[in-house]
Amino acid sequence: MNLVVMEKLNKRFGRLVAVEELNLRVREGEVFGFLGPNGAGKTTTMKMIAGLAWPTSGRVLVCGHDVQKQPRAAKALTGYVPDRPYVYEKLTAREFLYFTGGLYGLGGRQLEVRSREMLELFELERWTEELVESFSHGMRQRLVMAAALLHRPRVLVIDEPMVGLDPRAAELVKKLFRQIAHEQGGAVFMSTHTLEVAEQVCDRVGIIDHGRMIACGTMDELRGQAGTGGGENLMQLFLRLTEQQHGGGEARNAD
Amino acid sequence: MLTDLRVFWHVLMPKRLALLRAARGLPRSPFRNGTFLLLGGGCVYGIERLSAWFLQKCMEVELVGPLIPRKLLSLLLMVVLAVLGLSATISAFSTIFLSDDLDPLVASPIPRGPLFYARALEAAVHSSWMVFFFTMPVLFAYGRVYSAPPAYYGWMAFVLVVLITLPATAGIILATVLTRLFSARRSRDLMTILVVVGFVALYLIIRALRPERMLEEDSFGSMMEFLGMFRTPESPYMPSFWAAEVLYASLRRVPVPHLQLFCLVTCAGALVAIAGWTGSLLFPAAFSRAQQGRSRAVGTTPPLRGRLLGRWLDAPAALAGKGWVFLAKEARAFFRDPNQWLQLLLLAALAAVYVLNFYYLKAARFSWYVLYTVNHVLLGLVLAGIAVRFVFPSVSMEGRAWWVIGTSPIWMGEFLHAKLLVHLVPTCTLAALLSAVSCAMIGVPIFFGALSVGVMLLVGWGISCLAIGIGAIWPRFKVENPAKIPTGTGGISYMILSLGYVMLMLLASVYPGMVFAQWPKRLENPIPHPGWFWGSIAFMAVLQVAATWLPMYLGKRRLERFEW
Numbered sequence: 001m002n003l004v005v006m007e008k009l010n011k012r013f014g015r016l017v018a019v020e021e022l023n024l025r026v027r028e029g030e031v032f033g034f035l036g037p038n039g040a041g042k043t044t045t046m047k048m049i050a051g052l053a054w055p056t057s058g059r060v061l062v063c064g065h066d067v068q069k070q071p072r073a074a075k076a077l078t079g080y081v082p083d084r085p086y087v088y089e090k091l092t093a094r095e096f097l098y099f100t101g102g103l104y105g106l107g108g109r110q111l112e113v114r115s116r117e118m119l120e121l122f123e124l125e126r127w128t129e130e131l132v133e134s135f136s137h138g139m140r141q142r143l144v145m146a147a148a149l150l151h152r153p154r155v156l157v158i159d160e161p162m163v164g165l166d167p168r169a170a171e172l173v174k175k176l177f178r179q180i181a182h183e184q185g186g187a188v189f190m191s192t193h194t195l196e197v198a199e200q201v202c203d204r205v206g207i208i209d210h211g212r213m214i215a216c217g218t219m220d221e222l223r224g225q226a227g228t229g230g231g232e233n234l235m236q237l238f239l240r241l242t243e244q245q246h247g248g249g250e251a252r253n254a255d
Numbered sequence: 256m257l258t259d260l261r262v263f264w265h266v267l268m269p270k271r272l273a274l275l276r277a278a279r280g281l282p283r284s285p286f287r288n289g290t291f292l293l294l295g296g297g298c299v300y301g302i303e304r305l306s307a308w309f310l311q312k313c314m315e316v317e318l319v320g321p322l323i324p325r326k327l328l329s330l331l332l333m334v335v336l337a338v339l340g341l342s343a344t345i346s347a348f349s350t351i352f353l354s355d356d357l358d359p360l361v362a363s364p365i366p367r368g369p370l371f372y373a374r375a376l377e378a379a380v381h382s383s384w385m386v387f388f389f390t391m392p393v394l395f396a397y398g399r400v401y402s403a404p405p406a407y408y409g410w411m412a413f414v415l416v417v418l419i420t421l422p423a424t425a426g427i428i429l430a431t432v433l434t435r436l437f438s439a440r441r442s443r444d445l446m447t448i449l450v451v452v453g454f455v456a457l458y459l460i461i462r463a464l465r466p467e468r469m470l471e472e473d474s475f476g477s478m479m480e481f482l483g484m485f486r487t488p489e490s491p492y493m494p495s496f497w498a499a500e501v502l503y504a505s506l507r508r509v510p511v512p513h514l515q516l517f518c519l520v521t522c523a524g525a526l527v528a529i530a531g532w533t534g535s536l537l538f539p540a541a542f543s544r545a546q547q548g549r550s551r552a553v554g555t556t557p558p559l560r561g562r563l564l565g566r567w568l569d570a571p572a573a574l575a576g577k578g579w580v581f582l583a584k585e586a587r588a589f590f591r592d593p594n595q596w597l598q599l600l601l602l603a604a605l606a607a608v609y610v611l612n613f614y615y616l617k618a619a620r621f622s623w624y625v626l627y628t629v630n631h632v633l634l635g636l637v638l639a640g641i642a643v644r645f646v647f648p649s650v651s652m653e654g655r656a657w658w659v660i661g662t663s664p665i666w667m668g669e670f671l672h673a674k675l676l677v678h679l680v681p682t683c684t685l686a687a688l689l690s691a692v693s694c695a696m697i698g699v700p701i702f703f704g705a706l707s708v709g710v711m712l713l714v715g716w717g718i719s720c721l722a723i724g725i726g727a728i729w730p731r732f733k734v735e736n737p738a739k740i741p742t743g744t745g746g747i748s749y750m751i752l753s754l755g756y757v758m759l760m761l762l763a764s765v766y767p768g769m770v771f772a773q774w775p776k777r778l779e780n781p782i783p784h785p786g787w788f789w790g791s792i793a794f795m796a797v798l799q800v801a802a803t804w805l806p807m808y809l810g811k812r813r814l815e816r817f818e819w
Contacts (some may be wrong), residue, residue: 011624018448047818050658050661051661051662051663052658052662052818053819054816054818056563070813071664072662072664072665072666073664075662075664076664078662080662082411082658082660084655084656084657086655086658087659088584088656088659090587090588090591090592091587091588095569095584095587097582098569098580098583099583099584099659099665100582102577102579102580103577103580103659103660103663103664103665104663104664105577105664108568124790131591147659199392216309235717
């Protein structure tokens, strides 16, 4: 089953084309890596999945719900982690989770237990009653991830998950992504510039440049699309594919 | 020197470009710009006409009439001086020491002097443009009433700029010294308290004059007593006095007094020089000091405040749902931020001053009906003013954490209704309380008192909806300082629309009020002008529905399609 579907997705800001004719499907049980140079359209695409930006044309479906037409149903099944973890400074970590949980309809004992689980998982239990304003970037990032997973989303949309995380937290997050996709049957849609992480964690990778998908598939499929013999790592493939694109290579969209 | 000027100009580049971009973007939406131009122009024109009418009335008072506008001019400029001094100090903390974009500038190899001057200019412009906007039409009204020569308008612009420079630079010097001595966070809290004290002091100074006596010919024992009143509390050493003298002379086509002009210009020049000297001497150390208090270290959350607003607030969420979740978050954010709750002191002072005002006015032997009408108008204006500070920024204060709301499965109407509920209760309570107490002070008959409370509850409701709705139509999530939220297009639109709403609502309630007051007789006799009566009621109903439903609906639509 496809948990995220993008059909002929376009996004323009005035004359600037941020995303162009993007067709993509992310399946159940899949960690999908969304890669691309700066300004390629990754964050805009993720915001359209999360309902923070509206497509100029085309549509995004999350678990079969159109994000524009049925935003509440789509959002209820999505967890979103932005590239910069801005949170309410005057709430404590626990209160932030309670607030977020409340927005997703959680409450009572269920919310209390789940919040405690998440705080323990992300090693924030010592700081439960601390105001968020005193948190470091990494602690905020962990808190935002805890909030995104609180309601057990089927789709996790996560923009630059490793920024600000210490090695221990980064390992935890990688393990968690695999667990969500492979054990719980969800889908993780992540963008990252850390290509080693993408190579380790992602089942499939899509590379976007100038708003267009230039390659998409497993590592072997990417090698085929790049026209290489084999053995190249993701970094080498990424550089080759984006260079081809800048050299006038054919753009292609992929399912 | 040339390098310093270049750096100064360069540091201002982001602001200059933003202004240019805004100006270039104007022709793209002619309808919106036309509406704003019309509303803004109408507001300026209204202030000008109202001021001219009032000045004309003052001039008509026998014997002392011509003296009153002169005194009022001096008072107006004194108020401008005081208000700007306070707002410039608070603005200086945010702009010169606490702004996020300062870090790369301070880390760059540019001289500190021009950086400080550029930021000081920004703080001065930011704190004074609105006062400038509202003072100009009053001064234009003086020009109209006195049939002033063209030179007056030149002097007016010059004097106003020089006068604004004085409190702005004084505020910047004070902020710099305070930040050097204390942390910026504490200094800002301290200043908020000082604003309250300053506000009350300013009121007491003006109140001590009992300006209402100016319009009463027989309230003074002698002409000398009347003239004596005009001397206090003004001092010939105050810049507002110098500015008023220069303007008054140019109004009457007599040569401007050189001494006062000299004092005004040299004083402004001296303050600019002192501000520069203070900046070059203290800015690096003060900036460093400001960073210490900028954020709290982990493990230092005050336990008491945490307990007071802790778990017990979460308990009702299971029953009350999302509305309570928002309420709990708002309460915590408000009471844990001293900048927010300290303003409750200002609100309390404002309420006390308001009620005290009517005590003085009653002593001045005005008829109760005049005071009742004045009370209605003032109360509406006070409520609109309070709402622009407390209610209007509510949506924008979600700040950069807006994505939490934007990505959650809630109906935007729920979000706006929760915001409205949080602010509706205190606004309407305040409206009813102030109305009831001031009516009691005036000695209004019980029926009119009840009518006043009813109308004010409607007005409080309408104003809250306008503030939340317009705040959602023009959200400013990325503004660092909450005090800056109402200074944008949305804030001005809200002020203009809320003032219009208050005035129309109160005007429409006059005739039905008069009819209701004679209700027992009306059972026997028909209403003299039933068309007027029912027309007014229908107009009030339509206006109330428009003020409550329309902005909330448009705000909801805007947030549903808001792009982050």
